[in-house]
């Protein structure tokens with residue numbers, strides 16, 4: 504079972520035999536995974552199942568079979584899902600908001616949804632907004648934000664209240680290069696948090712992920728540190744960096760036998 508941390512650290516997520524899908528099709532066919540503190544990247548082509556895995560960990564979609572345990576809570580019913588959600592920050596690829604809400608209202612509302620106690624909500628909201636560099640825009644209406652600012656407000660809504668598990672679906676889309684660097688710094692500063700990050704940007708994985716999973720067609724083709732993925736790159740694989748070459752090597756099934 505993929506596990507990127509020592510036995511002495513409790514897993515924040517434990518997934519066993521997870522089957523998930525839509526309609527008649529299964530997307531994930533028996534996934535096992537343990538996730539501890541640190542940043543785990545999900546790489547894979549369109550349709551690989553990254554969002555489906557994140558949605559399931561976010562408890563928005565119950566598993567078809569198998570078990571999902573978050574912070575010691577086995578998610579098996581709406582009641583247990585609600586309990587687990589208190590420890591989960593989730594930024595979907597496209598997130599909903601009321602255009603007339605200010606940034607502050609939006610993040611505070613998300614803190615309420617996640618059950619952050621009322622006495623902590625104001626401070627948690629202000630801290631989350633400051634962490635994404637939007638302090639000067641907290642009174643701005645959501646509808647008045649640029650695409651990158653909107654994404655940062657979304658990140659603030661996911662980190663408010665310091666969740667144990669942070670699920671981010673392509674969080675750097677729309678961020679300019681300086682904002683992406685700041686975002687990386689923000690993730691590095693979140694200690695004792697399990698962060699799962701879906702992305703198409705191999706350089707984000709190289710810069711911030713402790714471990715990476717390469718997914719294709721709902722299966723894990725690789726799990727381990729990015730530097731080891733770079734290390735198994737075949738010389739003739741396409742790509743501009745060792746990690747890109749390692750990714751393409753795994754994806755096309757051309758690993759050099761150990």
Ligand SMILES: Nc1ncnc2c1ncn2[C@@H]1O[C@H](COP(=O)(O)OP(=O)(O)OP(=O)(O)O)[C@@H](O)[C@H]1O
Pocket residue numbers: 525526530547548549550551552553554555556
């Ligand atoms: N709501 C849905 N209803 C039906 N099929 C879906 C739904 N969401 C995803 N799928 C299908 O499930 C499979 C996995 O999709 P998923 O969005 O998890 O992939 P992904 O790796 O996140 O892709 P991308 O990189 O394009 O975001 C795809 O075949 C997709 O068409």
